[in-house]
Amino acid sequence: MMAMMLDESDASDSELVGRARDGDREAFGRLVERHYDFVHRVAWRWCGRKADAEDIAQDVCVRLGRSIRDYRGSGAFTTWLYAMTLNAARDHARKSMRESAKTEAYGVHALISGETPEEPDDQAEALWAAVRRLPDKQRGAVLLVYGEGLSHAAAAEAMAISETTVSWHIHEAKKRLKVLMRTAGDE
Amino acid sequence: MVDDNELARLRTLRVPVPNPQAKIGALHAAMTAFDEAQEENSPVPQGSAEPQRLTSRAAKLWREIMQKKLVATPAIAGLIALPIAGYTALYLLDQQNFNFGGDRTIAETSADKPEANAPVSTSKPAKTEPAGKMEVEQSPDLDETLVAPAAPPLPKAESSAASGQAQDALTREVAPAPMAMEAAPNGVRSRDLAKTRLFVQPSVSVLPAPIDTMPPQAENRDRIEDFRTNPVHSAKDDPVSTFSIDVDTASYSFVRRSLKEGSLPQPDTVRVEEMVNYFPYDWKGPGSAETPFNSTVTVMPAPWNAQHKLMHVAIKGYDLQPATQPKANLVFLIDVSGSMNEPDKLPLLKSAFRLLVSKLKPDDTISIVTYAGDAGTVLEPTKVAEKDKILGAIDSLQPGGSTAGEAGIKQAYRLAEKSFVKDGVNRVMLATDGDFNVGQTDDGDLKRLVEQERKTGVYLSVFGFGRGNLNDRMMQTIAQNGNGTAAYIDTLQEAEKVLVEDAASTIFPIAKDVKIQVEFNPQKVSEYRLIGYETRALSREDFNNDRVDAGDIGSGHSVTAIYEITPKGAPSQINDLRYGEASTDNGGVANADEYAFVKIRYKLPNEETSKLITTPVTGANEVSSFDAAGTDQRFSVAVAAFGQKLRDEDATATFGFDRIEQIAAAARGADPFGYRSEFLSLVRLASALERNR
Numbered sequence: 001m002m003a004m005m006l007d008e009s010d011a012s013d014s015e016l017v018g019r020a021r022d023g024d025r026e027a028f029g030r031l032v033e034r035h036y037d038f039v040h041r042v043a044w045r046w047c048g049r050k051a052d053a054e055d056i057a058q059d060v061c062v063r064l065g066r067s068i069r070d071y072r073g074s075g076a077f078t079t080w081l082y083a084m085t086l087n088a089a090r091d092h093a094r095k096s097m098r099e100s101a102k103t104e105a106y107g108v109h110a111l112i113s114g115e116t117p118e119e120p121d122d123q124a125e126a127l128w129a130a131v132r133r134l135p136d137k138q139r140g141a142v143l144l145v146y147g148e149g150l151s152h153a154a155a156a157e158a159m160a161i162s163e164t165t166v167s168w169h170i171h172e173a174k175k176r177l178k179v180l181m182r183t184a185g186d187e
Numbered sequence: 188m189v190d191d192n193e194l195a196r197l198r199t200l201r202v203p204v205p206n207p208q209a210k211i212g213a214l215h216a217a218m219t220a221f222d223e224a225q226e227e228n229s230p231v232p233q234g235s236a237e238p239q240r241l242t243s244r245a246a247k248l249w250r251e252i253m254q255k256k257l258v259a260t261p262a263i264a265g266l267i268a269l270p271i272a273g274y275t276a277l278y279l280l281d282q283q284n285f286n287f288g289g290d291r292t293i294a295e296t297s298a299d300k301p302e303a304n305a306p307v308s309t310s311k312p313a314k315t316e317p318a319g320k321m322e323v324e325q326s327p328d329l330d331e332t333l334v335a336p337a338a339p340p341l342p343k344a345e346s347s348a349a350s351g352q353a354q355d356a357l358t359r360e361v362a363p364a365p366m367a368m369e370a371a372p373n374g375v376r377s378r379d380l381a382k383t384r385l386f387v388q389p390s391v392s393v394l395p396a397p398i399d400t401m402p403p404q405a406e407n408r409d410r411i412e413d414f415r416t417n418p419v420h421s422a423k424d425d426p427v428s429t430f431s432i433d434v435d436t437a438s439y440s441f442v443r444r445s446l447k448e449g450s451l452p453q454p455d456t457v458r459v460e461e462m463v464n465y466f467p468y469d470w471k472g473p474g475s476a477e478t479p480f481n482s483t484v485t486v487m488p489a490p491w492n493a494q495h496k497l498m499h500v501a502i503k504g505y506d507l508q509p510a511t512q513p514k515a516n517l518v519f520l521i522d523v524s525g526s527m528n529e530p531d532k533l534p535l536l537k538s539a540f541r542l543l544v545s546k547l548k549p550d551d552t553i554s555i556v557t558y559a560g561d562a563g564t565v566l567e568p569t570k571v572a573e574k575d576k577i578l579g580a581i582d583s584l585q586p587g588g589s590t591a592g593e594a595g596i597k598q599a600y601r602l603a604e605k606s607f608v609k610d611g612v613n614r615v616m617l618a619t620d621g622d623f624n625v626g627q628t629d630d631g632d633l634k635r636l637v638e639q640e641r642k643t644g645v646y647l648s649v650f651g652f653g654r655g656n657l658n659d660r661m662m663q664t665i666a667q668n669g670n671g672t673a674a675y676i677d678t679l680q681e682a683e684k685v686l687v688e689d690a691a692s693t694i695f696p697i698a699k700d701v702k703i704q705v706e707f708n709p710q711k712v713s714e715y716r717l718i719g720y721e722t723r724a725l726s727r728e729d730f731n732n733d734r735v736d737a738g739d740i741g742s743g744h745s746v747t748a749i750y751e752i753t754p755k756g757a758p759s760q761i762n763d764l765r766y767g768e769a770s771t772d773n774g775g776v777a778n779a780d781e782y783a784f785v786k787i788r789y790k791l792p793n794e795e796t797s798k799l800i801t802t803p804v805t806g807a808n809e810v811s812s813f814d815a816a817g818t819d820q821r822f823s824v825a826v827a828a829f830g831q832k833l834r835d836e837d838a839t840a841t842f843g844f845d846r847i848e849q850i851a852a853a854a855r856g857a858d859p860f861g862y863r864s865e866f867l868s869l870v871r872l873a874s875a876l877e878r879n880r
Contacts, residue, residue, distance in 0.1 A: 050203055069224060148198075
C-alpha cells in the first residue's frame with residue numbers, strides 16, 4: 001500500500017505524540033496512519049466483523065483526534081490505544097444492540113451473517129466466536145492476553161484495572177469458554 | 188476449563204487486511220477531529236453526551252474537509268489519493284469503450300461490499316426504462332474497469348474527499364470519470380443501513396457516538412447553521428438596529444418536517460423570521476410599482492410579557508399583475524445524483540417543476556441542466572409554448588451519479604446567458620438535496636461565482652429537497668448572494684405553495700438589497716430586541732453602503748419584523764450605565780412622542796442606487812390591547828412566539844404552547860390554503876412532544 005511509504009520516518013511514537021499534542025497535524029497524521037492497522041486488528045478481534053471493525057477503527061481515529069492533546073500517558077502509546085479501542089468497541093456494540101435489537105453482533109451468528117473469513121481456521125474461529133460471547137471485561141482480558149499476547153500486568157494497565165482482576169477475569173473466562181465451546185460444538 | 192494451549196490459538200487467527208477506503212476515511216476523520224479539537228481547545232468536561240446522529244457527523248466532517256480542501260493534509264490525503272485518482276483517470280482514458288453519457292447509469296463498485304448488489308444488474312440503456320422508474324443500473328464494463336486498476340476502487344465520496352484537486356482535474360479531463368468513481372449510493376443504501384462507512388456518502392452509518400474523553404459537539408442532522416438569539420439592547424447605548432430583509436421560508440418547512448416526524452427541531456437552528464415570513468399576510472401594499480412596497484408599523488402589548496410591547500413592522504411588496512410580469516428565462520439546475528433517488532427528492536422535484544411550468548407564460552423560456560457525475564444539458568432553452576417537450580424532459584430525469592455542482596452551475600449560467608432576456612427575469616433555479624460533491628465544493632468559491640453572475644443579471648434561487656443530507660448553509664449562502672430565495676420543499680403541497688401560489692414572488696423581484704434600520708428613541712424605549720433575523724444582521728454603517736448586498740423582495744412578498752421593546756419606565760433587564768450615556772442632543776430630534784424611526788433602503792431591480800423610505804413610529808401606531816391588533820398581526824406574533832418557543836428562548840419560557848394556540852386560532856382568518864390550520868396542528872404537536880420530553 002502506498003500509504004506505507006509515508007511511514008519511513010522512524011520518529012518514535014512518543015516523539016510523534018509529543019508533537020501532536022502541541023498541535024502538529026503532520027505528526028498526528030503519521031501517528032494515526034502508523035497505528036490504524038493495529039487498531040483495526042484489535043477491533044476486528046473484538047467484534048469479528050469487517051464492517052464493524054472499520055467503524056470502530058474510524059471512531060478510535062476520531063477520538064484520537066479529539067483527545068490526543070489530553071494524553072498524558074507515561075507508558076506505551078499502544079496501551080492507551082488498547083484502552084481506547086476496547087472502549088470504542090464496547091460503545092459500538094451497545095449502540096448496534098440498541099439499534100438493531102439483534103443478537104447478531106454477538107456470538108456465532110456474527111460469523112454466519114458477516115463475511116466469511118478468507119481462510120477459515122475452524123478451531124481458532126470457533127474459539128474467537130466463543131470469546132466474543134463473553135462478558136465485556138472477560139472478553140477484553142482474553143483478547144489482550146491471548147489475542148495480543150500481553151502480560152497480565154500490561155492488560156491491567158490497558159484496562160485500567162488491577163492485575164489480579166485481570167487474572168480473575170481470565171480465570172472466569174476460561175470456565176465460561178469451556179461451556180460455550182461445548183454448546184457451540186453441539187450446534 | 189479451557190487451557191492456555193487452546194487459548195494460545197487465539198493469536199493464530201488471521202485478521203483481514205483493513206479496507207483501504209475505510210482506512211483513508213478513518214484517517215480523514217481523525218484529522219478533522221484533530222482540527223476541531225484544535226479550534227476549541229477549551230476545557231473538556233467529562234462524561235458523554237447524547238449520541239449524535241451519524242449523518243450529521245458525516246456531513247460535518249465532509250464539509251470541514253471540503254472547506255479545508257485538504258491543503259493541509261497533503262501527507263496523508265494527497266499522497267494516497269492523488270496517485271490512485273490519477274491512475275484511475277489514465278486507465279479510464281484508455282478504456283473508453285464503455286457507455287456513459289445520457290444513459291445515466293451508475294457504476295457500482297462491488298469489490299468492497301459484495302452484499303451491496305441489491306439493485307438489478309443490467310446494462311440496458313436507461314432509455315428503455317419506463318420514465319420515472321427509479322431503478323439503478325449497473326454497467327458491468329464499468330465495474331471491471333474500476334476493479335481492474337491496481338488501485339482499489341475508491342468510493343466517490345472518499346476519493347474526492349481525499350483529493351479535491353485531483354478530482355477537480357479529473358472532472359475537467361475526463362468528464363465521465365467522477366461518475367465511474369461513484370460508489371453507488373443506492374446500492375449501499377439498500378443494504379442493511381447499519382454498515383456503511385462514514386465517508387461513503389450518502390448513507391447512514393453506525394459509529395459509536397458517545398466519546399469517553401470528550402462529549403460530541405451539539406450538532407444537527409443537516410448542515411444547518413446554528414446561531415445565538417439576538418440579545419436585548421439598551422436603547423440608550425445602542426439605539427440603532429440594522430438588518431437585511433429575509434424572505435426565505437426554509438426554516439418553517441424544516442420545523443414542520445421535524446415535528447411531523449415526532450421530534451422537536453434543534454433549538455439553535457430555528458430561524459424565527461423565516462417561520463413568520465412563511466405565511467402570506469394581507470398587509471397593505473403600495474399603489475404602484477414605482478414605490479415597490481409599503482410598510483405598516485403597529486405597536487401592541489406583548490402577549491408573553493405584560494410589561495413589554497411589540498413593535499411590528501410589516502412590509503408588503505407590490506403585486507405585479509400577470510400581464511405586466513416581465514418575461515422569464517429560467518434554467519432549472521437539477522441535482523440527479525444518486526442521493527436524489529428517494530420518493531421525497533427527485534420524484535417530488537419533478538412534480539414540483541411540472542407545477543411551475545404550468546404557471547408560466549408561453550414565451551417564457553426554460554432550460555434544464557442536470558448535474559451528477561457529469562453536468563449535462565437535458566433541455567436547451569425552450570419556450571414554454573412547447574410545454575410537452577419541457578414536461579417530457581422533466582420526466583426523463585433519472586437519478587444516478589455523484590454531484591458535480593460546479594460543472595452544473597457553470598453550465599446553467601451559460602444557458603441562462605444564451606437565452607438572456609434583457610429587462611426580464613433571468614434566474615437559475617437550483618434544486619438539490621444538498622450535495623456539491625465534486626469540484627467547487629467550497630462555499631466561498633460558490634458564493635463568489637454566484638455573486639459575480641448576479642452582477643450580470645442572472646439570479647439564483649435554491650430549492651432544497653429531502654432530508655439527512657441537506658446543506659442548508661450552502662443554500663442560504665448562495666441564495667442570499669444570488670438575489671434569490673431559499674425554500675425547502677418537503678411535500679407536494681409545499682411545492683405548490685412555493686412554485687405556484689408564490690411563483691410570482693419567487694421569480695419576479697420588485698426590489699433588491701432591502702435593508703431595514705430602526706432607531707429607537709431612548710426617551711420612550713429603554714430596551715429593544717429584534718425577534719429573529721439573527722443571520723441577517725448588518726452593521727450600522729452597512730445601511731447606507733450600497734455595495735453591501737441584502738435581501739430581495741419579490742412580487743407580492745410580505746415581510747415581517749417584530750421587535751420586543753421595553754417602554755421607558757417598565758422594569759428593564761439591563762442596568763443603566765453609571766458613567767455617561769448616549770445623548771440625543773447632538774442635533775437629533777428629541778421627540779418624546781416617537782417610539783422609533785424606521786428606515787428602509789432598497790434598490791429597484793435594475794438600479795444600482797438605493798432609495799430610502801422612512802416612517803416615524805408614534806402613538807398613532809399603537810393599539811391599546813393585543814386583541815385590538817389586526818388579525819394578521821396577531822397571527823404573525825403567534826408564529827414568532829412559536830419560533831422563539833422552539834428556540835427555547837427566555838422571553839417565552841413561561842408562555843405556553845396553549846396560549847400560542849389560542850392566539851393563532853383566534854387569528855386564523857380566511858386561511859384559503861390551510862397554512863394557518865397546519866400551523867395550529869404543529870403547535871399542538873410541539874406541545875405534545877414537549878410534554879413527553
